[in-house]
Amino acid sequence: MAGMVFCRGCGKEIHESANACPHCGASQVAQSSRNRTAAIFMAFFLGAFGGHKFYLGKVGMGILYLLFFWTIIPSIVAFVECIMLLCMSDDEFARKYP
Known part of the structure; x- marks a missing residue:
């Protein structure tokens, strides 16, 4: 399916524009080690x-x-x-x- 990626937390397929996984709630937004x-x-x-x-x-x-x-x-x-x-x-x- 186009526009689908795997969740960083649970590995289930989610839409690429999702900020959080609907299954486990893991954040999908990249975080920087710098402020x-x-x-x-x-x-x-x-x-x-x-x-x-x-x-x-x-x-x-x-x-x-x-x-x-x-x-x-x-x-x-x-x-x-x-x-x-x-x-x-x-x-x-x-x-x-x-």
Whole structure:
């Protein structure tokens, strides 16, 4: 059947758009090991130094931010990323940063 997936909890078939399994109640929404609010604050306060990039597991980008923090460009980019993180839903954040 199209649009059917298996439950993460009990293994029964459920519709792919279900947030929870109707059989066992297990959540089907992906959860992130990182906190979106912490990432937002890090992007705002430590963004020029790449603090949020290190937190989100993007170490290479974090190093670039550290190398060029003196140019103000990482500050501007981090502010834009802060706004993007504010507008992002929790589900989208969990999918993008597992």
